[in-house]
Amino acid sequence: MVRYSALKGLYEFEKTIGCGGFAKVKLATHLATGEKVAIKIMSKSALGKDLPRVKLELRALKSLSHRHICQLYQVIETETHFFIILEYCSGGELFDHIVEKNRLSESESRIFFRQIVSAVAYLHNLGYAHRDLKPENVLLDHEQCLKLIDFGLCAKPDGGMKSLLFTSCGSPTYAAPELVLGKQYLGPEVDVWAMGVLLYALLCGYLPFDDHNIDSLYKKILSGRYEEPSFMTDASKRLIRQMLQTDPKKRITVAELLTHPWITNNSNPISPYSGLVKKQDDDCIALMAQCHRVMPDEMWKYLRKWKYDYNTATYLLLLGRKRRGLPLKLNTAALKVP
Numbered sequence: 001m002v003r004y005s006a007l008k009g010l011y012e013f014e015k016t017i018g019c020g021g022f023a024k025v026k027l028a029t030h031l032a033t034g035e036k037v038a039i040k041i042m043s044k045s046a047l048g049k050d051l052p053r054v055k056l057e058l059r060a061l062k063s064l065s066h067r068h069i070c071q072l073y074q075v076i077e078t079e080t081h082f083f084i085i086l087e088y089c090s091g092g093e094l095f096d097h098i099v100e101k102n103r104l105s106e107s108e109s110r111i112f113f114r115q116i117v118s119a120v121a122y123l124h125n126l127g128y129a130h131r132d133l134k135p136e137n138v139l140l141d142h143e144q145c146l147k148l149i150d151f152g153l154c155a156k157p158d159g160g161m162k163s164l165l166f167t168s169c170g171s172p173t174y175a176a177p178e179l180v181l182g183k184q185y186l187g188p189e190v191d192v193w194a195m196g197v198l199l200y201a202l203l204c205g206y207l208p209f210d211d212h213n214i215d216s217l218y219k220k221i222l223s224g225r226y227e228e229p230s231f232m233t234d235a236s237k238r239l240i241r242q243m244l245q246t247d248p249k250k251r252i253t254v255a256e257l258l259t260h261p262w263i264t265n266n267s268n269p270i271s272p273y274s275g276l277v278k279k280q281d282d283d284c285i286a287l288m289a290q291c292h293r294v295m296p297d298e299m300w301k302y303l304r305k306w307k308y309d310y311n312t313a314t315y316l317l318l319l320g321r322k323r324r325g326l327p328l329k330l331n332t333a334a335l336k337v338p
């Protein structure tokens, strides 16, 4: 295996768990805290014209901090590679979870779907659209908590880089009619359509529009007609119809989803800000300050720049340990002085 010297002493690689288009995902241990992470490795030469997509993903990830969005910890760039250190999602893909259970009950689907709505509402409130929402891009952590990944296509809607979508997204099974028609479109509406496909997949265990022939797939999407199996409740059917609405202007918005009766179902409405995770924590700061032999306010002054270096990773991983009620400890050998 290629020795990635840039991470020597900082991370210890374990096995490769996924190989995507131009990325490889390896499990690793963050040595200062002993916490597990996922490292997405991309070779710049293999990226070629897709390099801007990586820059886009990193810029987006650096401004996102939400319970249901896979947290970025550190970025290491060498002449030849990008190493993106990310939150460990040991539950694997939501897709696999659905398939192994055939389909999910309405209440289990609601628990997952509320998390997706919260993450997408947060994204939209920041002016981003994900634009590639699909079950493969939704992972689970060890607590069955959902994590959105792969912001390679996400953009601020005013950017409207639809060419990016056509060139790089895989199967358009989740693509909204306006995308299929190549129309000007707004990212948020495209995300709502994809969320409709996702919710359908959760409730039914298969996709509303599917065909191995791309032209008949397009025809089905443009028709907006799909099967409503008998096991679906009327409430689920109504909600999905509002999301899989072919006219983007008539499609329900994320803001309306936040308070939709099927979503709230007598529990509290979803706040798009739920789960903001990046905050000042005195215990974590104090421990890092002690190891670096600096004053806590010096340490926080450095950390709040969010440089996504090893110290950002260490701080965020300590925060995670504290949230899980684990003792805070640091292996100073791996710590680099700022």
Ligand SMILES: O=C(Nc1ccc2c(c1)CCNCC2)c1ccc(-c2cn[nH]c2)cc1OCc1ccccc1
Pocket: 017, 018, 025, 027, 037, 038, 040, 070, 086, 087, 088, 089, 090, 091, 092, 093, 139, 149, 150
């Ligand atoms: O932590 C991640 N994955 C992951 C970690 C542990 C385990 C599994 C999976 C399932 C396989 N059995 C071992 C347990 C993990 C984290 C982030 C990202 C990621 C974030 N932006 N882009 C990619 C990707 C990740 O994975 C990809 C994957 C690999 C195999 C299957 C399912 C998912």
